[in-house]
Amino acid sequence: xxxxxxxxxxxxxxxxxxxxxxxxxxxxxxxxxxxxxxxxxxxxxxxxxxxxxxxxxxxxxxxxxxxxxxxxxxxxxxxxxxxxxxxxxxxxxxxxxxxxxxxxxxxxxxxxxxxxxxxxxxxxxxxxxxxxxxxxxxxxxxxxxxxxxxxxxxxxxxxxxxxxxxxxxxxxxxxxxxxxxxxxxxxxxxxxxxxxxxxxxxxxxxxxxxxxxxxxxxxxxxxxxxxxxxxxxxxxx
Amino acid sequence: xxxxxxxxxxxxxxxxxxxxxxxxxxxxxxxxxxxxxxxxxxxxxxxxxxxxxxxxxxxxxxxxxxxxxxxxxxxxxxxxxxxxxxxxxxxxxxxxxxxxxxxxxxxxxxxxxxxxxxxxxxxxxxxxxxxxxxxxxxxxxxxxxxxxxxxxxxxxxxxxxxxxxxxxxxxxxxxxxxxxxxxxxxxxxxxxxxxxxxxxxxxxxxxxxxxxxxxxxxxxxxxxxxxxxxxxxxxxxxxxxxxxxxxxxxxxxxxxxxxxxxxxxxxxxxxxxxxxxxxxxxxxxxxxxxxxxxxxxxxxxxxxxxxxxxxxxxxxxxxxxxxxxxxxxxxxxxxxxxxxxxxxxxxxxxxxxxxxxxxxxxxxxxxxxxxxxxxxxxxxxxx
Numbered sequence: 347x348x349x350x351x352x353x354x355x356x357x358x359x360x361x362x363x364x365x366x367x368x369x370x371x372x373x374x375x376x377x378x379x380x381x382x383x384x385x386x387x388x389x390x391x392x393x394x395x396x397x398x399x400x401x402x403x404x405x406x407x408x409x410x411x412x413x414x415x416x417x418x419x420x421x422x423x424x425x426x427x428x429x430x431x432x433x434x435x436x437x438x439x440x441x442x443x444x445x446x447x448x449x450x451x452x453x454x455x456x457x458x459x460x461x462x463x464x465x466x467x468x469x470x471x472x473x474x475x476x477x478x479x480x481x482x483x484x485x486x487x488x489x490x491x492x493x494x495x496x497x498x499x500x501x502x503x504x505x506x507x508x509x510x511x512x513x514x515x516x517x518x519x520x521x522x523x524x525x526x527x528x529x530x531x532x533x534x535x536x537x538x539x540x541x542x543x544x545x546x547x548x549x550x551x552x553x554x555x556x557x558x559x560x561x562x563x564x565x566x567x568x569x570x571x572x573x574x575x576x577x578x579x580x581x582x583x
Numbered sequence: 584x585x586x587x588x589x590x591x592x593x594x595x596x597x598x599x600x601x602x603x604x605x606x607x608x609x610x611x612x613x614x615x616x617x618x619x620x621x622x623x624x625x626x627x628x629x630x631x632x633x634x635x636x637x638x639x640x641x642x643x644x645x646x647x648x649x650x651x652x653x654x655x656x657x658x659x660x661x662x663x664x665x666x667x668x669x670x671x672x673x674x675x676x677x678x679x680x681x682x683x684x685x686x687x688x689x690x691x692x693x694x695x696x697x698x699x700x701x702x703x704x705x706x707x708x709x710x711x712x713x714x715x716x717x718x719x720x721x722x723x724x725x726x727x728x729x730x731x732x733x734x735x736x737x738x739x740x741x742x743x744x745x746x747x748x749x750x751x752x753x754x755x756x757x758x759x760x761x762x763x764x765x766x767x768x769x770x771x772x773x774x775x776x777x778x779x780x781x782x783x784x785x786x787x788x789x790x791x792x793x794x795x796x797x798x799x800x801x802x803x804x805x806x807x808x809x810x811x812x813x814x815x816x817x818x819x820x821x822x823x824x825x826x827x828x829x830x831x832x833x834x835x836x837x838x839x840x841x842x843x844x845x846x847x848x849x850x851x852x853x854x855x856x857x858x859x860x861x862x863x864x865x866x867x868x869x870x871x872x873x874x875x876x877x878x879x880x881x882x883x884x885x886x887x888x889x890x891x892x893x894x895x896x897x898x899x900x901x902x903x904x905x906x907x908x909x910x911x912x913x914x915x916x917x918x919x920x921x922x923x924x925x926x927x928x929x930x931x932x933x934x935x936x937x938x939x940x941x942x943x944x945x946x947x948x949x950x951x952x953x954x955x956x957x958x959x960x961x962x963x964x965x966x
């Protein structure tokens with residue numbers, strides 16, 4: 347099967363005033379469509395840098411990144427923006443909802459520039475909010491939502507364009523364990539619906555839900571384990 | 584949810600910043616509209632006052648210098664008038680095409696005649712026109728002039744050793760001194776001023792006129808046109824505009840206008856800078872938010888558009904509010920500036936609203952460009 351994500355010799359070096367920091371040192375790996383990959387590693391191992399490169403937010407200093415057939419280094423700025431909107435769904439640790447918008451409006455934000463009738467946008471947002479268990483809370487502001495509910499809104503926002511790939515950066519990092527489990531259940535169900543999930547985390551217990559795990563250290567993949575077939579049903583945890 | 588609504592919602596969230604951003608435009612436009620409105624009304628008022636101040640056209644007989652001599656003997660020269668002016672010429676002047684621009688036509692007759700044994704120049708004009716033709720005269724005694732009465736210039740009064748209420752004789756007739764002019768520094772200080780009919784009788788020149796003074800209302804009409812039309816009506820007359828008066832009127836009004844525009848330009852510039860600074864500061868504050876928007880797929884153009892709409896809303900509202908306030912201020916303070924009949928000047932208000940909106944959007948361009956140019960990498964560092 348053609349990999350949906352393909353990395354070849356990807357390096358990322360940050361330099362400032364003669365100081366060079368290598369965040370990623372020649373990473374190569376493929377992720378196939380429908381995989382649920384958990385990337386672990388200590389702080390500074392390069393996890394978040396890898397995620398931002400995969401999300402088209404940063405361009406690596408070396409190497410090639412191809413996602414969904416698109417060579418990211420060949421895309422212009424607007425092309426990268428379109429790529430982020432259509433191919434990638436980002437979920438951040440701190441939700442990053444816009445505090446002055448309701449849950450429904452936050453979900454609709456990525457569609458703001460699109461010329462889609464408002465009712466269609468609202469309908470799609472409401473459906474997504476219902477699918478993440480927030481029916482009836484569409485008009486609440488982020489300040490009126492719990493952490494878990496805010497993260498659900500963020501996930502719904504990431505799904506508004508129905509992207510094939512979901513990138514999550516410590517999505518349960520700010521949640522208590524029970525709420526974190528609910529969010530992980532949500533990711534599992536999205537994976538079961540065919541989404542390719544790539545999650546960066548410190549939490550090794552999440553690995554049990556994934557089909558594959560990789561561990562980074564000093565910008566290199568030091569462990570890459572296939573846990574089960576991507577087509578297999580998610581493991582009950 | 585679209586960009587416009589997103590911009591509006593953000594403004595509502597950052598009300599105090601929006602108010603501060605709009606304050607510069609509001610003050611600028613209010614000042615601009617108020618000053619423009621007051622200036623334009625003052626132009627009219629000043630012009631009106633200047634027009635009331637006196638005549639600006641003089642009509643006199645055309646004359647020619649004739650040299651007198653016999654053989655090699657030169658006897659000097661004399662001025663010969665081609666024709667004489669009469670009271671009937673007043674009707675001809677009043678019938679020109681721009682007759683509606685003429686406020687007054689005052690005939691004057693000058694003659695030298697005896698007054699209580701002293702040879703003095705008599706100046707005749709219609710008694711009823713004294714106040715309008717010479718509004719700057721300060722008269723001790725009665726300011727009105729009727730048949731059989733005279734006003735004396737300060738020097739003439741001193742020469743005749745007489746004053747208000749006393750009499751003088753001229754041409755076997757008794758005239759009552761109605762009043763004495765305070766010194767003006769002009770020729771009338773040595774004159775006897777009487778009703779023109781009395782002077783015509785004294786000079787034995789019934790209906791004669793030495794010159795006419797014409798006061799034209801020239802707020803928006805060229806004096807030159809009126810001069811030309813009077814010249815056509817009276818071919819034998821020399822018609823000349825008192826250019827100095829006209830030029831000084833124009834200069835006074837132009838100065839007012841320049842002052843108004845200068846002050847407005849400075850206030851508007853400050854308003855524009857306030858927009859630039861506050862929106863630029865807003866971009867700095869919102870790096871994280873811009874990062875989120877870039878991460879969810881906003882193009883540079885969309886970020887630019889968002890910032891532009893935000894400033895557009897603020898500029899529009901503050902411009903309209905500023906224009907309304909400017910009109911109100913101009914209307915309410917008109918009496919302070921000597922405007923007797925204040926009116927609402929809509930043109931400066933419309934111009935001000937458009938200028939405010941344009942200025943706000945212009946001031947938003949650099950920060951919006953900066954926000955749009957913010958690289959996702961830079962933005963996500965704060966995520």
